[in-house]
Amino acid sequence: MVNSLQWLALETKYLDRAEAFYEAFLDLETHSRRGGEVILTVGETDLVLREPGRLPRGGVHTHYALSIPAGEYDAWYEQLKQRFELVEHSFGDSQSLYFYDPDGNCVELGQADVDGPGVDGVFEVVMEVEQLGRAVDLYERLGFEVVDRGDDRRRVRMNADSFAIELWEPQLGIADARGGVHVDMGVTVEEPAKIVDKVRTDVLTIDEQEDGIRIRDVDGHYVTLVDTS
Secondary structure, rough: OOOEEEEEEOOOOOOOHHHHHHHHHOOOOEEEEOOOOEEEEEEEEOOOOEEEOOOOOOOOOOEEEEEEEEEHHHHHHHHHHOOOOOEEEEOOOOEEEEEEEEOOEEEEEEEEEEOOOOOOOOEEEEEEEOHHHHHHHHHHHOOOOOEOOOOOOOOEEOOOOOOOEEOOOOOOOOOHOOOOOEEEEEEEEEHHHHOOOOOHHHOEEEEEOOOOEEEEEOOOOOEEEEOOO
């Protein structure tokens, strides 16, 4: 089983503009910078803002969701509606609001059982795939579990311990969001080498990295398996 999301990388045209956006409107803090990257803290996850020009690239037009305490929802709405055209949606008893960052990523703020204050983790990442069945089979072998299939849209939701991914065939979702292209993320697992053996013949590349084993799937997404054992 996949445990946690270590990082999510987004491609940005202008690092300073993207950093200023996330600091000003989502109160995120920058904890480090390295060549062509700015890394912000989102709970236990790093949000990596990455300039074009290196591999893996950050995701483009990625839709992803950030957790906020349920009681802060109205305050966030009032704060953000002054600058953004917000879209709201209800999921049972929980509400989410949607808006866009300067690079066209759809940011969702969703009510969650988190301590806060403020943004306290990433609970969903959406990736665009060409063939849904093929992608679901791969991510099941990586350790994700199918929990929901779309009735009206070609999508599958898959859970890890502390976050979820959604696999979408090309489409527009809520707030006209799209699944991310060439998403780069790191996830924690036990015994990455054993997991990689399960998918070895069905991925484009496998690379040993300092922080884990990185695979590239057939849709161009990068997933680094970080060892927790």
